[in-house]
Amino acid sequence: MSNTEEYNVVVLGSGEAGKYLAWTLASEGKRVAVVERRYVGGSCPNIACLPSKNVIHSAKVASYLRRAAEFGLPAADGPVDMAAVRDRKRKMVDGLVEMHVQKYRASGAELVMGSGTFIAPRTIEVVFGGGGKRTLRGETVVVCTGSRAQIDDTPGLKEARPLTHVEALELDRVPEHLVVLGGGYIGLELAQAMRRLGSRVTVVERNGALIHREDPDVTAAVGELFRDEGIEISTGTMLTRVEGASGETVRLYGTRGGADVMIEGTHLLAAAGRTPNTDGIGLERAGIGIDHRGHVKVNERLQTTAPNVWAVGECAGSPYFTHIAYDDFRVVHDNLAGGSRVTTGRQVPFCLFTDPELARVGLSERAAKERGTAYRLAKIPMGSVLRTRTLSETRGFMKALIQADGDRILGFTAFGVEAGEVMAVVQVAMAAGLPYTALRDTVFTHPTIAEGLVVLFSALPGRT
Incomplete structure (x- = not known):
């Protein structure tokens, strides 16, 4: 590895915790490199938290227009220009990405755009899309690779090429009938938004209620909201197979209450869970262990099983919220400075951004x-x-x-x-x-x- 470049800190993935560690440590005089495959700043500003809330707000404005008479204003109930909704979101994302690039420049942290894989302890090979590669080794390495939408093994589901939140936020036309697979945070937020933007929507959930881990009065209130807005709900539904293709015609077959059911739509959104991005990045070659769910094994200080290697955010099994990933940054930063901050006992607030x-x-x-x-x-x-x-x-x-x-x-x-x-x-x-x-x-x-x-x-x- 004669061409290996040495750094004080190498961060694999530019998500919330990783980017703040990079900016902060570089500002403190460390030589820092961040390896990012695609999304500068991670999923939150590009394909998740902020873009979804942007589209959700457009949907809220659309709902206000339909309620105009309630406020003494002229009624307005025309079709939504989904391409314009998408372009508003894209404009915001472009501004956020530029803001991130400026922060890298100001801090002195180096952003390396390419696919990173561990080839040895604390050593990452970065392959560039246009050809070529670099090898980076850090005295300290931080794994911050996030998670992705999970597509389970239901027969025909993967072949139906369902939308995930990534593709749903890029739609330039309102789906005629969107079937949402999953009654959790992502599924519910996008289900209501698409309904308000003009789509017929059906939510399919395997459990007996939407956001089923919450109190019964909460799940009942959310269910009532969705029904009042004309969203069809199919809880307690176990899928057996999927036929067709999302964007054309898709049929979901399953059982509910002992009876066979079939739900047909034009588009299918898979929002029934997430899986950590820890496969295929060579963790085993670096001595970094993972658990049965694929998360990087960490202790309460976010140290991995490998010396001087830390893991943060969703890939480390932290609660799947950007604000928790930011706190992971504080935990690791304090510990790198000799502190003893831990993740145990911290508050985990959440907000479901329905309306x-x-x-x-x-x-x-x-x-x-x-x-x-x-x-x-x-x-x-x-x-x-x-x-x-x-x-x-x-x-x-x-x-x-x-x-x-x-x-x-x-x-x-x-x-x-x-x-x-x-x-x-x-x-x-x-x-x-x-x-x-x-x-x-x-x-x-x-x-x-x-x-x-x-x-x-x-x-x-x-x-x-």
């Missing part, structure tokens, strides 16, 4: 009962928050779990307008160890959604 949003941090009622954790419950309809009435957005509820024999907030769930923003207020209180009374007694601006926290925590029953 309205679903947001939760901490324990759900389901989780509390499974753990045998006693709690007091405060719950109010979103209509009790007066701001929602000014917006004509009263759907949903807020609820909070409080210690049965104390004042600590155990968990918070909101299904309603701006739920994610309100959750952040509660999350800060939880992180600071504040009692629920701190929020109950705060003077919030009127009328805001956050003001609803006063109403919520004032509704908490007394200790028993």
Whole structure:
């Protein structure tokens, strides 16, 4: 390996944790290289979080236009120009990519665009699409290869060439009838967006409810929202085979409640899980172990089984959220500096960006009962928050779990307008160890959604 180039740090993959480690360490004087196969900045700014929210917002605007008469405005219910929706998204992505390129330049980290594979411990060979290759070795190496949509082995599914979120966000025409396979985050967000953009939509979920791990009142509320918007729901459906081709005609065969079912559509979106991008990158040649699900094995400090090799984000089995990947960056950065930061015990907030949003941090009622954790419950309809009435957005509820024999907030769930923003207020209180009374007694601006926290925590029953 006489042509091997030596670096202080080599990062394989430019996703959230990897890019922030690269920028930060390079700014601190380290010689850093980041190897990226395709998407500068990772999936979030290119094909996932931000592009999907861009399209979701276009869909929300479309829904407002259809509700125009409700607000005293002229009705507008014409067809959506899906190519224009796509182009708006592309323009945003181009700007984000340029922003990332500028950050690489400013930090001094080197961005190497090519396919990277481990050929030896802490040594990565990068092959370029136009020919040629380089070999990079780092004193420290970080694996940040992310995940991809999972296409399972249902007969005929792969042959049907289903859309994933990547292709769905590139559509230039509204599907006539989109069948969404999976009732989780990605499937639900895109199902509602496509329905609002003009598609007929059917969601097929193997479990008995959409987002089935959440509390029954949450799954019921989301199901009611979808039905009200004209989205067909087929839960408890086990597929046996798929026929046809997405973009033409596709048929899904399966069983539900002991009966045979067949669902036909023009397009199929596979959104029934994700798998880590750890295959085919030579981890075994670097002494980096993986678990039974394909995630890189890491400890609570995100160290792998190989010396001086770390793994971050989804490929390491961290919860599949960009904000958790950013915290993985902080964990590794602190540990490289001699600290002892760990991933255990950290908050894992989430927000489902349907309209309205679903947001939760901490324990759900389901989780509390499974753990045998006693709690007091405060719950109010979103209509009790007066701001929602000014917006004509009263759907949903807020609820909070409080210690049965104390004042600590155990968990918070909101299904309603701006739920994610309100959750952040509660999350800060939880992180600071504040009692629920701190929020109950705060003077919030009127009328805001956050003001609803006063109403919520004032509704908490007394200790028993």
